[in-house]
Amino acid sequence: MGRRMWGVVKTLLPPASYPPFSNMDTSKYKALYLQEAGEHVAGIEQGLLALEKNLADSATVDALFRHYHSIKGMSASMGYVPIQKLAHAQEDLLDNIRSKKLSPAPGITNTLFECLDAMKGLIRKVEEDSPLGDDVAPFAAKIKAVMEAASSAPEGGASTLPPQAKEAAVAQPSAPAGIASTADLKLSHVMKVEGRVFDELLSCVGDLVMALSSFKTLTQMSRSVEFKDGIHTLGKAIAALHGNILSARMLPISDLTEGLPRVIRDISQRSGKEVSLKIEGAELKLDRAILEGLGSPLVHIIRNAVDHGIESMAEREKAGKPREGTIIIKAYRRRERVIIEVSDDGKGINVEKIKKKAIAAGIAEGKVSSMTDKEAWMLVCLPGVTSADTVTDTSGRGVGMDVVKGVIDGLGGFLEIESAPGAGTRIILELPLTTAIIKTLLVAVKDEIFLLPLARIERVIEVSCDSISSGVYKYGDADVPVVPLGAALGMSEGPDRDKYTLIIVETKNMSSRAPRLNHSGTSLSGEGTESPEASGRTALRVDAFGDEIDAYVKPLLPPIAKLWGVSGITVMGDGRAVFLVDVGQITSNAVK
Amino acid sequence: MTGDKLVIALKDISVALGTKTVAGIVSAEKTSFVPGSRGFINGVISLRGEPVAVVSLGRAFGQDAQYGAPGLHKIIVVRDKARILGLDIGSSDVTFIWDEEIKDAVTRPPEMKFTKGVIEFNEWKLHLLDWEGLFAEATGMLSTDGAHV
Numbered sequence: 115m116g117r118r119m120w121g122v123v124k125t126l127l128p129p130a131s132y133p134p135f136s137n138m139d140t141s142k143y144k145a146l147y148l149q150e151a152g153e154h155v156a157g158i159e160q161g162l163l164a165l166e167k168n169l170a171d172s173a174t175v176d177a178l179f180r181h182y183h184s185i186k187g188m189s190a191s192m193g194y195v196p197i198q199k200l201a202h203a204q205e206d207l208l209d210n211i212r213s214k215k216l217s218p219a220p221g222i223t224n225t226l227f228e229c230l231d232a233m234k235g236l237i238r239k240v241e242e243d244s245p246l247g248d249d250v251a252p253f254a255a256k257i258k259a260v261m262e263a264a265s266s267a268p269e270g271g272a273s274t275l276p277p278q279a280k281e282a283a284v285a286q287p288s289a290p291a292g293i294a295s296t297a298d299l300k301l302s303h304v305m306k307v308e309g310r311v312f313d314e315l316l317s318c319v320g321d322l323v324m325a326l327s328s329f330k331t332l333t334q335m336s337r338s339v340e341f342k343d344g345i346h347t348l349g350k351a352i353a354a355l356h357g358n359i360l361s362a363r364m365l366p367i368s369d370l371t372e373g374l375p376r377v378i379r380d381i382s383q384r385s386g387k388e389v390s391l392k393i394e395g396a397e398l399k400l401d402r403a404i405l406e407g408l409g410s411p412l413v414h415i416i417r418n419a420v421d422h423g424i425e426s427m428a429e430r431e432k433a434g435k436p437r438e439g440t441i442i443i444k445a446y447r448r449r450e451r452v453i454i455e456v457s458d459d460g461k462g463i464n465v466e467k468i469k470k471k472a473i474a475a476g477i478a479e480g481k482v483s484s485m486t487d488k489e490a491w492m493l494v495c496l497p498g499v500t501s502a503d504t505v506t507d508t509s510g511r512g513v514g515m516d517v518v519k520g521v522i523d524g525l526g527g528f529l530e531i532e533s534a535p536g537a538g539t540r541i542i543l544e545l546p547l548t549t550a551i552i553k554t555l556l557v558a559v560k561d562e563i564f565l566l567p568l569a570r571i572e573r574v575i576e577v578s579c580d581s582i583s584s585g586v587y588k589y590g591d592a593d594v595p596v597v598p599l600g601a602a603l604g605m606s607e608g609p610d611r612d613k614y615t616l617i618i619v620e621t622k623n624m625s626s627r628a629p630r631l632n633h634s635g636t637s638l639s640g641e642g643t644e645s646p647e648a649s650g651r652t653a654l655r656v657d658a659f660g661d662e663i664d665a666y667v668k669p670l671l672p673p674i675a676k677l678w679g680v681s682g683i684t685v686m687g688d689g690r691a692v693f694l695v696d697v698g699q700i701t702s703n704a705v706k
Numbered sequence: 707m708t709g710d711k712l713v714i715a716l717k718d719i720s721v722a723l724g725t726k727t728v729a730g731i732v733s734a735e736k737t738s739f740v741p742g743s744r745g746f747i748n749g750v751i752s753l754r755g756e757p758v759a760v761v762s763l764g765r766a767f768g769q770d771a772q773y774g775a776p777g778l779h780k781i782i783v784v785r786d787k788a789r790i791l792g793l794d795i796g797s798s799d800v801t802f803i804w805d806e807e808i809k810d811a812v813t814r815p816p817e818m819k820f821t822k823g824v825i826e827f828n829e830w831k832l833h834l835l836d837w838e839g840l841f842a843e844a845t846g847m848l849s850t851d852g853a854h855v
Contacts, residue, residue: 219818321755325753449766507840514842524823561736562738562739603739603741603742604741604742604743605739652754668757671757672789672841672845672850673759673791673841673842673844673845673847674740674750674757674759674848675845675846676845676848676849677740677741677850678741678742679741680741683750683757685752685755685756685757690738690752691738691750691751691752691757691758693740693741693750
């Protein structure tokens with residue numbers, strides 16, 4: 115994510131003709147254009163100053179040429195034709211100097227300064243959304259005249275400029291009406307800020323949230339209305355600050371997926387297959403940290419799909435499929451989470467083959483043979499287990515999907531796999547929109563407390579011990595499996611209680627809800643069978659529940675980095691360290 | 707092996723660690739439960755808002771009973787640039803030995819696990835704690851890679 119977005123825009127353009135994005139909304143790139151144009155203009159200004167001191171400095175000429183060239187390309191892409199033309203004229207002049215057709219002369223730098231001022235004025239008009247009506251022909255004519263005069267000068271001698279050109283070449287920089295001069299210093303409205311600044315800001319807000327939590331604890335023991343009011347105001351300010359920082363950190367998924375067509379082109383060419391990519395919902399925004407973490411997993415999943423999912427063209431034709439395989443990336447919101455599905459219309463995962471490989475990798479045969487298809491598909495996420503027949507340069511060694519799952523888990527997300535023989539495979543990634551501060555519910559088990567992410571909770575119910583003695587709870591029309599949270603986390607069971615609290619959470623078993631795949635990888639057909647584990651819900655049994663709190667959740671670091679069943683930790687106002695329960699992991703294991 | 711040392715008097719042995727690595731000493735009646743904890747893993751506490759995993763030093767050296775007893779526990783938090791770890795020493799006594807006192811003492815190879823050597827000083831054996839080794843062992847014990855697929 116460190117790369118500049120502008121670089122992406124440029125690479126999407128045919129380099130020679132620079133057609134503008136006539137049918138594309140370029141407004142979202144305007145801020146980046148202004149930011150980068152400002153940098154190039156500053157570079158040109160420094161370069162021209164250096165050139166005045168040393169007219170024979172070829173490195174400076176080269177650098178200047180690159181700056182003009184960049185502005186020309188950027189402006190052409192955005193449709194800012196006057197700026198493009200002006201930059202082009204100056205680039206021409208520099209090119210002549212670079213190729214020794216012209217000798218740099220003081221008059222030339224003066225003219226370049228004058229044109230630069232004109233270009234700055236035009237860029238300012240872009241910033242102000244004013245029309246770029248200025249005719250740049252006079253500036254282009256001046257440059258042309260300077261070039262003609264300089265080229266007619268005797269070799270090695272001083273330039274003998276014709277009167278018109280001489281006038282142009284030695285003229286003091288003067289800005290035409292409406293165009294700013296260099297004396298008019300103004301900062302851009304757009305600031306370039308390193309991503310780590312936002313990371314640190316978010317961390318600071320996290321510390322503020324924790325401090326606020328301590329103060330809130332104190333207010334409970336205080337009778338001072340002023341104190342409580344002050345804490346309330348502080349809380350609102352911290353919430354606003356948090357919201358603004360999160361908003362600044364959010365980036366569209368397209369930032370990540372823009373590079374994928376090239377990835378697919380390279381992999382499919384290497385494997386001799388034809389593969390097309392469709393992306394839906396790329397405008398959805400995710401926290402920068404999550405998007406950044408998603409890069410490698412996404413590429414890995416796509417490599418797997420091209421190398422091992424999608425058949426050869428001959429096989430596809432034989433199977434009655436189009437020669438060209440299709441990969442679809444579909445992003446959409448589900449409550450406070452983002453779902454990213456990567457589907458291919460390939461041959462699907464051969465469950466029996468996966469089971470055999472899992473057994474060969476050391477998983478107990480009895481356990482493997484009793485697995486449902488859904489459980490067996492997840493075996494590809496075990497180290498050393500692969501569905502691939504062949505090993506390519508990039509995939510098929512059974513190294514990767516375990517790492518992909520680890521990364522998604524680490525981001526607070528969840529990975530699921532669906533596959534249909536002959537129809538394709540769908541990898542479903544469920545991710546939080548943001549990291550760090552999340553809304554949670556406090557729950558108690560024995561004398562321990564844990565946090566549950568509020569976004570996963572559907573309902574909280576108090577029940578008698580008898581009503582859940584069979585291990586399921588009748589919730590509406592469905593039997594929901596009951597999972598004792600303490601036992602799932604490895605705590606010893608305490609004495610039976612008369613009453614328990616059930617936290618009804620969404621179970622990440624999507625086979626009952628998600629559509630089946632067809633050859634296009636998208637069509638709906640059929641629903642899964644309704645079993646307790648397929649009801650889409652699980653009841654986590656706890657002793658009691660407490661407040662809803664905004665928790666600043668820190669990542670788990672060694673030696674507790676790879677704990678099972680929890681995904682983060684927070685420190686409460688009273689100093690107690692409390693784990694955030696990984697609901698997906700708990701329920702996925704418990705429903706087996 | 708130079709520098710001032712914090713000395714912990716466990717039941718049968720004295721363990722020393724460099725004072726420079728000590729980030730703080732915390733008194734805690736209880737640590738938070740760590741899922742899947744076993745062996746000498748004790749729980750987790752916080753120090754200045756930072757979560758710290760805690761191991762029982764006594765249990766790491768095979769001295770079970772008294773270190774799991776309820777009551778106020780002393781937890782010595784040690785850290786370097788990349789790691790932080792709490793050492794639960796129960797109610798064991800703590801003292802200091804300054805560098806000048808042991809500068810001429812002989813350091814011998816380690817005699818037991820999780821130590822880096824032994825300083826012999828005035829007929830006193832100080833086992834230099836290898837807390838990094840304890841950290842690594844704890845990381846391995848708490849790692850659940852692939853265990854729950």
